[in-house]
Amino acid sequence: MFSKILIANRGEIAVRVIKTCRRLGIKTVVVYSDADAGSLAVEMADETVHIGASPANQSYLVADKIIAACKQTGAQAVHPGFGFLSENAGFAQRCADEGIVFIGPNPGAISAMGDKIESKKFAQAAGVSCVPGHIGEIADTAEAVKISEEIGYPVMIKASAGGGGKGIRVAWTRKDVEEGFPAVRAEAKASFGDDRIFIEKFIESPRHIEIQVLGDKHGNVVHLFERECSIQRRNQKVIEEAPSPLLDEATRNAMGAQAVALAKAVNYDSAGTVEFVAGQDKSFFFLEMNTRLQVEHPVTELITGLDLVEQMIRSAYGEKMAFGQSDLSINGWAIESRIYAEDPYRKFLPSIGRLVRYDPPAEGDKDGPNGGYVVRNDAGVREGDEISMFYDPMISKLCTWAPTRLAAIDGMGRALEDFHIEGLGQNIPFLAAVMDEERFRSGKLATSYIKDEFPDGFNGTTPTAVQLDILTAVGAAMQRVYATRARSYESGLIGEARDEWVVAIGETRLRVKVGGEDGAVAVELLDEGRTLFLTDIDWRPGKPVFKAVLNGLAFTVQAAPAAEGFTIRHRAAKTRVLVLTPRSAELHDKLPEKQAADTSKLVLSPMPGLVVSMDVTTGQQVREGEVVCVLEAMKMQNIIRAERDGVVKAVNAKGGDPVAADEVLVEFA
Known part of the structure; x- marks a missing residue:
């Protein structure tokens, strides 16, 4: 077995890998940027290497720095986590060329399936049912508009190298494509270093169901059943569960068999995920394959009893899988809630700052009104840490397991009650609202769930x-x-x-x-x-x-x-x-109500971030709905529009300026 592994990632996934390595007796090396110098992962690792400035394209995305850190520390293998270089075939090949083991699939499998465009071409050639769309690179906005109108609205604009909800937009009109295409391309370049874009038909009211696969270097591949990931916002998963309340045994077996066949076709030899879009009638289409560990892997671990990080390490080392498909079964039900640094009361916009208080629920076995449940919390932060604007806004992944779905949901509700955070906005109240919501509890899910159930945004709930x-x-x-x-x-x-x-x-x-x-x-x-x-x-x-x-x-x-x-x-x-x-x-009862301040003539920054562009000037006539400026925070670009007609009286920020939440950007006469 490896004696030392370098973790080319940060935050909770770096901590997650360290925990497994400790159990296996493997020493760990963590690389870190300026922003992560005092992080929990840096504290826990056996060795650390500083690799650059806070922006990912100056640190975690620079392959040369990762390779140099491996050589400096004598690390025999590198675990890329998820995001960053985890699905970069060039980096995997570079590791092989340098004599470093890449803990993930072989470069050929990444090339075949990790790229969203190439994976769809491969799947079509293999006879796998795919979502209708344009499978190929798109040169510019004009071509994007032409393709979208040929497919028919609504369409999905997606980054070829995308993941984690980044680099993706739904376009319902020509205007949406004209604005969304350049925004997706910019996000893709910033997040993945790859600005290739493709477009496919957006299937309305679908469910997002994915199959976890696991392979070794001896040709063995199994599936570890499914995860339901339909509760999404801005195409980023918020709540996941395993198994899915939609599937029956026949559909589960069919999806699993298709995922395994696809993985075997590319000689897949690690943990990976085959994603499907499913109809309420249990029909399903191949969407993409993520050739890496998924953020939501803990729910699969909870229902199967397997450590996926350990299995990745063993596969990378060349060990033969110790079990077959017939040895695997589903035990109970697991729910994962992603705790994000975002303000649900402000349209879920990112909220950066310091964790003045961070007090998660205790992990382990708990007693509940519907029986016992288990709490697990995967986090890479401690009280006093800062959530910066440079990376994903995730604070932790809170999971519960119980023998039944309702018991797992009730356990999650109690665990969310016990989770206390101060210092920045966070989405715990929203997650708790979903756990109490009857449609969620009944399992009648769709990717449009949040928009359907909270059409006017989230403002809390009325006390029962x-x-x-x-x-x-x-x-x-x-x-x-x-x-x-x-x-x-x-x-x-x-x-x-x-x-x-x-x-x-x-x-x-x-x-x-x-x-x-x-x-x-x-x-x-x-x-x-x-x-x-x-x-x-x-x-x-x-x-x-x-x-x-x-x-x-x-x-x-x-x-x-x-x-x-x-x-x-x-x-x-x-x-x-x-x-x-x-x-x-x-x-x-006789006191008059306090009147809210009039901000109708002001454009306020809805979040802390950087001004990407200021699109209006003093004296300009602006119509309702026109773009005023574009802000960026945590790798997401947000277009700020005028809420009414008016003439610009003053512009208080320019491109490149950092701004705080509620800072006045533009004033109207």
């Missing part, structure tokens, strides 16, 4: 009856602690503290009577004739997380004092909770 009880009980319990503490610091106060209050949540007013001691509180709802019993309370002033059991139901909320009352969030239900005296409640 149970959540209203939780918010009421927590607010009352917190107020009791603060009131008791205040009395202990005051001199001359006699008698008991007040126990009757009015809890105000939105328009709801609840008269309550609060009693109890530390660790247990009873909140009597005076107008309803019932009592909320809080037990096992784990909270004290200053602690951002309130854990307890309400009438037998364990829960966790994010809770903090606000300018008035408390801000409390349970899953996706976030609200201000006021605990008032009866007289204060009367007066409070």
Whole structure:
């Protein structure tokens, strides 16, 4: 077995590979850029090598620097992770030429299947059903428009070397192609160093299902069943699960057999993924093959019991696969939620900054209302780390496993409750909303799911009856602690503290009577004739997380004092909770509502990033929908459009300028 492996990647996948190498007794080398100098992967590795500036095209994408680091440290093999150089056939061949083992498929397989254009040509020649489209390079925008209109809208504009949701757009009109084609090409160049683009028909309301394959250098190939990856936003996966709620055994076997046949045809000898677009009728078409480890590989590991990183290493070393297809079976159900540094309340735009608090749920076996479940969290960060603008916005991958799908979903809901992050925007409330949403729980999925269920964006959810009880009980319990503490610091106060209050949540007013001691509180709802019993309370002033059991139901909320009352969030239900005296409640209802500031004449930066281009000038007449500027952050370009007609009064930024969230870019007269 190898004695030392270099990891040509960063973040959570670098940490993931290190963990397997440690278990196998293999020493690790991690390369790092300026931005990752203090990262968890750098801390965990046995050796480290600095390879350049923060932009990926000056560090992680420079093959010469990776090869030099291998030679410097004596690493016998290199694991590329995913992204960066993982599907670069030239890099794999370069490793072979230099006597370094590439832990991934052979260069021929990467060339045949790793390139989106070539893979479709190969699949068509092999008789595999493919999505209709133009299989070939496209020279410019004019040709892209011509091809799109020949195929018929809507179409998908995709980077040939793309992956991870980068370099991809859906175009519904000619204008979408004219704007989307150059944007996709720019993203592809920045993210993959390859700006070739192809176009294919976009199939509406499809499901995205992929088959995990695994091969060795002795001609053996198996499939490790499927993953459902239909919950996507901007063509980037958000929630994955294994197996798929769509497939029956016959369809699963058919997809698996086709994936294995395709892998064998190119002598595939590592972990890889054959992706399909599937109809609700269980029909399916080959989409592409990812010749690398996938981000969502943990759910496959959880249902099969295999370590895919270990299998990749063993295959690269030349070992024969120790099992066959008949030895594999599906055990239980697994869900993965991608925790992203993005603000769901601001149209999911990237949110960079420091993890002021990072407190994930404890991993391992847990007890739940529908039985036990397992929590796994793959991360490459710690509290205090910074999420920079140079790389993917992923913070971690939270996974749960349980014997059944609903138990795994319920376990994920609880795990998301227990995940606490401060310092930047993150999508945990949104993920929690999906776990509670009936369509998701029923398994009726499609790649349009997020657009269908959240057409106006995400603004949280209205508290359910149970959540209203939780918010009421927590607010009352917190107020009791603060009131008791205040009395202990005051001199001359006699008698008991007040126990009757009015809890105000939105328009709801609840008269309550609060009693109890530390660790247990009873909140009597005076107008309803019932009592909320809080037990096992784990909270004290200053602690951002309130854990307890309400009438037998364990829960966790994010809770903090606000300018008035408390801000409390349970899953996706976030609200201000006021605990008032009866007289204060009367007066409070007479206060006028605060008016929001008028920003209708301002174009604000929706996120921190770099201005790629400023497309308007002072004095220019602009029509609604016209492009004002283009911003870039975390390898994604975002087109900012005018929301109304107007004349530009002032332009406050230019191409190349860094900008902060809510910074005024353009002012209209």
